[in-house]
Amino acid sequence: MNQAEKELYLREYSILKNQGKPFFPYALAKDSVMAAIVLGVIIFLSLMFGAELSPKANPTTTTFVPRPDWYFFFLFELLRVMRNVPKFTAMATVGVPTIAMIFLFLLPFYDRSPERRITHRPVALAAGLFTIAAMAYLTYTGANTGSPNTVDMKPPANLSAAQKDTFTQGELIVGQTGCLACHTLGGNGNDGPGPNLTHVASKVPQQQLAATLINPTPPMPSFAGLPKDKFNTLVSFLSDLQ
Numbered sequence: 001m002n003q004a005e006k007e008l009y010l011r012e013y014s015i016l017k018n019q020g021k022p023f024f025p026y027a028l029a030k031d032s033v034m035a036a037i038v039l040g041v042i043i044f045l046s047l048m049f050g051a052e053l054s055p056k057a058n059p060t061t062t063t064f065v066p067r068p069d070w071y072f073f074f075l076f077e078l079l080r081v082m083r084n085v086p087k088f089t090a091m092a093t094v095g096v097p098t099i100a101m102i103f104l105f106l107l108p109f110y111d112r113s114p115e116r117r118i119t120h121r122p123v124a125l126a127a128g129l130f131t132i133a134a135m136a137y138l139t140y141t142g143a144n145t146g147s148p149n150t151v152d153m154k155p156p157a158n159l160s161a162a163q164k165d166t167f168t169q170g171e172l173i174v175g176q177t178g179c180l181a182c183h184t185l186g187g188n189g190n191d192g193p194g195p196n197l198t199h200v201a202s203k204v205p206q207q208q209l210a211a212t213l214i215n216p217t218p219p220m221p222s223f224a225g226l227p228k229d230k231f232n233t234l235v236s237f238l239s240d241l242q
């Protein structure tokens with residue numbers, strides 16, 4: 001803004017200021033009335049209809065999968081992505097949002113440009129769009145991640161109905177025996193310390209799969225103690241993971 005523009009602006013501003021009404025009490029009174037109306041409507045609705053509550057918490061359940069509310073999915077996803085790098089977890093989940101809030105808070109101090117048109121502010125526009133896109137992406141992926149103790153992969157289409165049944169049972173056994181604590185299968189499980197098992201059968205032949213389960217390399221525990229039928233279902237499930 002050059003000197004002439006500045007003077008023009010100040011002149012217009014003082015004219016408008018003389019014509020207008022002061023914030024106190026005029027605007028304040030208007031806002032208070034509106035706030036009182038909104039509050040009244042909320043009180044009325046809660047008295048008439050009550051608040052919707054979900055079922056009571058059950059302290060004995062072992063299958064409950066904790067999930068945040070949808071507007072926290074982006075933070076949840078950030079934590080999920082970072083949990084394998086413990087060094088950065090605190091930075092990603094507390095540090096990044098805090099730094100972003102501080103930047104937002106200090107905006108009036110470092111952004112002193114008088115330019116108001118968004119098309120003339122490429123950096124602000126790019127930063128804003130990037131933040132929205134990143135939060136939308138994290139919210140989306142956070143909402144679609146599988147539970148940490150079930151496998152939901154589709155059986156390969158070339159299997160017979162009976163084989164598909166075995167496949168589904170195998171998924172259940174994998175979920176129950178804790179493989180997901182160390183392995184990824186499809187969209188579920190942890191990314192380490194064990195390798196991703198989504199396509200394990202294309203690398204490891206069936207004999208060797210069974211041998212690994214009986215006599216694995218630590219830290220993987222041995223699963224030789226599983227009942228025979230469960231063990232066979234598990235091996236046949238793994239050997240279908242092409």
Ligand code: HEC
Nearest residue numbers: 177178179181182193194195204209212217219220221223
């Ligand atoms: C405590 C962690 C842990 C658990 C639980 C675990 N594994 Fe593993 N698993 C590993 C590690 C680590 C390796 C890699 C070992 C190595 O380097 O040879 C591995 C290797 C394997 C391999 C060989 C993969 C390859 O590419 O050679 C298979 C198959 C396997 N695990 C299946 C399972 C199954 C099925 C379960 C559940 C019944 C399971 N694991 C439970 C840690 C685990």
